[in-house]
Amino acid sequence: MKLHLLLAGLVASAGLTGCGSLPQAWEKGNLARPEMTMGGDALEQRYQQHIYTSKEGASGGYGVGGGGCGCN
Amino acid sequence: MKFASLLLAAAMLCCGSARALEAGEAAPALEVPGVKAPISLAALKGKVVYVDFWASWCAPCKQSFPWMNEMQAKYGDRGFQIVAVNVDTKREDADKFLAEVPAKFTIGYDAKGDSPKRFQIKGMPSSVLVGPDGKVIKVHAGFRPDERKAQEEAIVAALAQLK
Numbered sequence: 001m002k003l004h005l006l007l008a009g010l011v012a013s014a015g016l017t018g019c020g021s022l023p024q025a026w027e028k029g030n031l032a033r034p035e036m037t038m039g040g041d042a043l044e045q046r047y048q049q050h051i052y053t054s055k056e057g058a059s060g061g062y063g064v065g066g067g068g069c070g071c072n
Numbered sequence: 073m074k075f076a077s078l079l080l081a082a083a084m085l086c087c088g089s090a091r092a093l094e095a096g097e098a099a100p101a102l103e104v105p106g107v108k109a110p111i112s113l114a115a116l117k118g119k120v121v122y123v124d125f126w127a128s129w130c131a132p133c134k135q136s137f138p139w140m141n142e143m144q145a146k147y148g149d150r151g152f153q154i155v156a157v158n159v160d161t162k163r164e165d166a167d168k169f170l171a172e173v174p175a176k177f178t179i180g181y182d183a184k185g186d187s188p189k190r191f192q193i194k195g196m197p198s199s200v201l202v203g204p205d206g207k208v209i210k211v212h213a214g215f216r217p218d219e220r221k222a223q224e225e226a227i228v229a230a231l232a233q234l235k
Contacts, residue, residue, distance in 0.1 A: 025195050026159035026188040032129035 093192045093211050099123070099202045100190040104157055104180035111180045113202065116153055120209075120230040121202040124156040125188050128169035130196040132215040137173040139220055144177040147227060151204070151234050157182050159196075199223070203230055 023031065030036070039045045053059040093100070102113035102123060113121060124140065126133035137156075144154050154177035158166040161183050170179065182188070191200055195213035203209045210226045212219070 024185065024189070025193050025198070026125060026127065026185045028196070029127060029129045029161060029165075032127075 091192055092194060093200060093208055095208050095210060097208050099200065099206055099208050100187075102155070102157070102180075102187050102191075104182045104187055106178060106180050111155055111178060113155070114206070116155070117206055118204050119151045119153050120147075120204060120227065120234060122152070122154045122227065123191070123200045123202060124154060124197055125159055125191070125193050125199075126156055126197045127159050128165040129160070133197045134169070134173055135217075136197055136215040137175055139215075141174075141176045143224065143227060147231060150231050152227060152231060153178065155180055157187055159183070159185055159188055201226055201230060204234055 099113060102111070104111050113123065122140070122143070124136070126136070140154050140156065144152070156175060156177060157180040159182055160166045160169075163181060163183065166179075166181065180187075188198070191198070193213075197213075197215050199210075199212045200208055201210040201212075209230050210223075212223060
C-alpha cells in the first residue's frame with residue numbers, strides 16, 4: 001500500500017516537473033531578449049574569435065559555417 | 073496493473089500539449105479583443121480566414137507582415153480575411169511593433185495566451201487557414217521566403233471553394 005502511494009507520488013511529480021514548466025511557443029518573449037544570448041557584445045565576440053583563429057591557425061568547428069578551408 | 077495505469081496517466085499529462093491541430097478538424101473558438109471591437113472567428117464564417125499568431129519579439133513575424141498586407145490587399149475582396157493575434161504579454165510591445173510594421177488587416181490581442189493554447193501552436197509565427205465552413209485547411213509554423221508561394225496557393229485554393 002505504502003509502495004503504491006510512493007510510486008503514485010513519484011509518477012505524479014515526474015509529470016509535473018518534466019513538462020508543466022516548459023515555456024510554450026508564445027511564452028518565449030523574455031527568452032528572445034538580447035541579454036538572453038549566450039555571448040555578450042557582438043563586436044567583442046568577433047574580435048575574440050579573430051584572435052582565437054589567428055592563434056590556432058584554423059577556423060570553424062564552432063558553428064555551421066566554416067570547415068577549415070581557410071576561405072573565410 | 074495499477075502502476076501501469078498511473079504511468080499511462082502521467083504520460084498523457086505530459087503529452088497533452090504535444091497534440092497538434094490538423095487539417096479537416098473544426099477550428100477552435102477564437103474570441104479576442106481587437107483594436108476597436110472584439111474579434112470572433114465564428115462571426116467570420118463564410119469567409120476564408122487566415123489566423124496568424126505573432127509576437128513583437130519574433131523576427132520572422134516582422135517579415136511576414138508585408139506579405140500578409142499583400143495577401144489581404146490581393147484577395148480581401150474575394151472573401152479573404154487575415155486575423156493576426158498578438159501574444160505579447162505587454163500591449164506596448166505590440167503597439168511599438170505595429171508602428172514600425174503597419175498592418176492592413178485585423179489585429180487581435182491575447183496577452184494570456186489562451187487562443188494559441190487552444191489552437192495548439194508549436195512555433196512562432198504560426199498560421200491556421202480556416203475555410204468558410206469553419207474547418208482547418210492548413211496549419212503552418214514559421215515564415216520563410218521559399219514557403220510564401222505554397223501559402224498563397226493554399227489561400228487561392230481555399231478561395232476557389234468559395235464560389
